[in-house]
Amino acid sequence: MTARITLLAAGAMCLAAGCSDDTGILVEVHGEQLQLAVARLDTMVILDDGSALAPDHAAWGGADNRQDTVTGVDLRAEPYTVLLRPDGVETDATLWVAAIAYDGAGDVIGFGQLDSMLGFEPDVVLRVQLDLQPADQIAGDDGDCVVSNGVVVVRTTDDCDDDGSAFTEDCDDLDAQVIADLDGDPAVCQDDCDPLNEQVYPDNAEVCDGFDNDCNADTHARPELCAVVTTTSGGELASCRIGQRDCLDVDPAMPYDETCRGVTLDLIANDEVCAAWANCDGGGGAECLVDAQVYCKLKTGDGGGCAPLAQNLHDLVPDATTCTFRLVGGIINQGWNIGLRPLGNDALTTFVDSCDTELVVVSTPQMPLPKIIVIEANIDGNHALVSVLFDPKRAGCNVGDGVPLECELVEGDL
Secondary structure (H helix, E strand, C coil), rough: CCCCCCCCCCCCCCCHHCCCCCCCCEEEECCCCCCCCCCCCEECCCCEEEECCCCCCCCCCCHHHHHEEEEECCCCCCCCEEEECCCCCCCCEEEEEEEECCCCCEEEEEEECCCCCCCCCCCCCEEEEEECEECCECCCCCCCEEEECEEEEEECCCCCCCCCCCCCCCCCCCCCCCCCCCCCCCCHHHHCCCCCCCCCCCCCCCCCCCCCCCCCCCCCCCCCCEEEEEECCCCCCCEEHHHHCCEEECCCCCCCCCCEEEEECCCCHHHHHHHHHCCCCCCCCCHHHHEEEEEEEEEEEEECCCCCHHHHHHHHCCCCCCCCCCCCCCCCEEEEEEEEECCCCCEEEEEEEECEEEEEECCCCCCCCCCCEEEEEEEECCEEEEEEEEEEEEEEEEECHHHHHHHHEECCCC
């Protein structure tokens, strides 16, 4: 908040006609545009707090900011002039100036604020003009807020529309029917890109529902894990494919592409998982496919992933003592190079029998979209199929920089 410091000592402000040449700022307050006669005029001064930002609307209108008050002036006929001197402050101080005009009933009828801050120049009286604009609305039960062109220009309360919601949280402090939040999500007012949809707010997880869930059009909705298994007339496995259905993100009624894009699995190496998916209606239901889900933020740069990136899977199961991990589908996968390796080893593989196993992304397509892989895990005798979602996030890095993966277990147990 801008500092509210009284600029002038008592008697240090005077009418221009009674002032001698000195260091100061001569402010001419004009009111030719006012429709009513001015019964009282307050000149307000606030020292700059060092930010060089103009005071917000809440800073004006307080009695502690009033520097000079005069009554019975006709600003429509001639300006009122007042001289500001740097008594009691450093000569290099900078300040903001505003003026508020009231009618005989005590209601604000005009307001003006200088567009830029001012500074004193030694032995120079700087002359500036401050034009008052008519106040077109008085808000609040006690007329505590002044509105000009639909914007609050003066407030002596934090709740202009008396709806019980402070203006710092109220989405419209001039409409009592609009308060701090309309949809119940964590974001309010200008921070919520869709204030009527509780599924849309900054940093929300992207899902495939036709909405920009995280208020960031540069990120993509998450795909859905899928598997397609066919069997012979005798019930034996004929083919088995694991992959993902990409989000169309255009129609909530039909959110996903019908195509299951992925890799065809070797039936011998994957007979158990393929047989399990076959018993689940050909693997069509996502709930049949995995026991646990891992989410990884994949940082990317202009040339693709900031590879190599690695995540020690032991961090997700820190209490485990015996582990085996198998990457289902192989290392090379539709432009991605993803594999496993024992901690401290550079060679990638699809199977590691150690809890200290790193999941490594060696390379990605140049503009990677979200990617799902599946890991078959055995943790202290407990078997689980784990889906791992790589969610690309731009980080401005270059390929080869090498940054850690950021992975977390989001559903299920390992």
